[in-house]
Amino acid sequence: MELNLFRRVLWHLNRSPGRYAVKAALRALHRGEMAARRREAAALTRSEAVLDAARSLARDGYVRADALVPLAAREALASAVDDAVRTPHHGSSVFGAHKDIWTSAVESQMVDGQLPTDHPFVRFALNPEILALLAEHYGELPRLDYVAVTRSLPAGPELRFSQLWHRDYDDVRVVKLFVYLTDVSEAADGPFTFIPAPASRQVKPGLRSHRSDAALGQPLNHAVSLTGPRLTAFVVETSRCYHMGSRVAEGHERVMFTATYISAPRIFPERPRNFFAPNGAETPVERRLLLPG
Numbered sequence: 001m002e003l004n005l006f007r008r009v010l011w012h013l014n015r016s017p018g019r020y021a022v023k024a025a026l027r028a029l030h031r032g033e034m035a036a037r038r039r040e041a042a043a044l045t046r047s048e049a050v051l052d053a054a055r056s057l058a059r060d061g062y063v064r065a066d067a068l069v070p071l072a073a074r075e076a077l078a079s080a081v082d083d084a085v086r087t088p089h090h091g092s093s094v095f096g097a098h099k100d101i102w103t104s105a106v107e108s109q110m111v112d113g114q115l116p117t118d119h120p121f122v123r124f125a126l127n128p129e130i131l132a133l134l135a136e137h138y139g140e141l142p143r144l145d146y147v148a149v150t151r152s153l154p155a156g157p158e159l160r161f162s163q164l165w166h167r168d169y170d171d172v173r174v175v176k177l178f179v180y181l182t183d184v185s186e187a188a189d190g191p192f193t194f195i196p197a198p199a200s201r202q203v204k205p206g207l208r209s210h211r212s213d214a215a216l217g218q219p220l221n222h223a224v225s226l227t228g229p230r231l232t233a234f235v236v237e238t239s240r241c242y243h244m245g246s247r248v249a250e251g252h253e254r255v256m257f258t259a260t261y262i263s264a265p266r267i268f269p270e271r272p273r274n275f276f277a278p279n280g281a282e283t284p285v286e287r288r289l290l291l292p293g
Helices: 002-013 018-029 031-042 048-060 071-086 120-125 128-138 218-222 284-290
Strands: 062-064 102-104 143-152 174-180 192-194 224-226 233-236 254-262
Touching: 002 018, 018 031, 031 128, 031 284, 048 062, 048 128, 071 120, 071 143, 071 254, 120 143, 120 254, 128 174, 143 284, 192 233
Parallel strands: none
Antiparallel strands: 062 233, 102 143, 143 254, 174 233, 174 254, 192 224
16 A cells, blocks of 8 residues: 555656656665666767767657668567467556557566566567667666557547657656557558657646647647558657557557666666566676666
8 A cells, every 4th residue: 555655656756847856866876886887888889870860869859770670680579579469368467457559468478477588579679789879878778677569459539548649757768669560651550659859848738648639739740650661660769759659540450569768777666576587698788778776
């Protein structure tokens, strides 16, 4: 009961300017870890493609990532996703019951509620060029908070949850890597749609975290719908960019992989178990990415 109340207070605090004070205090308590994360990030090699992508991410809040992730890696991910989608899961979702506008496939790949660190989903999220991009953007090694595979289907006329405009509050800095596992070529496919960071700053503050098109106002004119064929990859700083998706029309579906990265240390208490189950073969950098400090 007390833990639930604490989490609820943090939930509200993390949607207020007070989240920056909480984060600063946590980082001060973990000074040694933060210094190590900066050193390890600085040691990663940055290609020119990574540096160009980092500049775009810092300026606009998003960048296309096809050039950073080899096609073979995306094809291997697609094969693993196909296996996960075909594997039934009869338990509850790790993402909560309110996410009923899509179904989750990652749970079928978990062992005792954790995803092994050698699973293809995890290995894909640790792609070296993506890690170099994140190291450049954060100035330190972030945390890979979780990975997800979601299948969005038509969910009725009423827009709900992530179908509405919102920013992510998993942490003060949230960056997500997305890969389409189905063709997303038109609005009926429910493309991920966002407002670049400069225009997102123009959205007026409000009491609601999720907003309708009408409530968003003039920044809606800057909205970008990310369409593309199967295996299209992109990176978005979802804590800066208002976004929505999964507005799938009848006769359509969208399957998407998501890897969520946050700055360390995590504001919210760790889950009863860490999302990832280590096998002891991780490199020091991978352990920094995957496990609590």
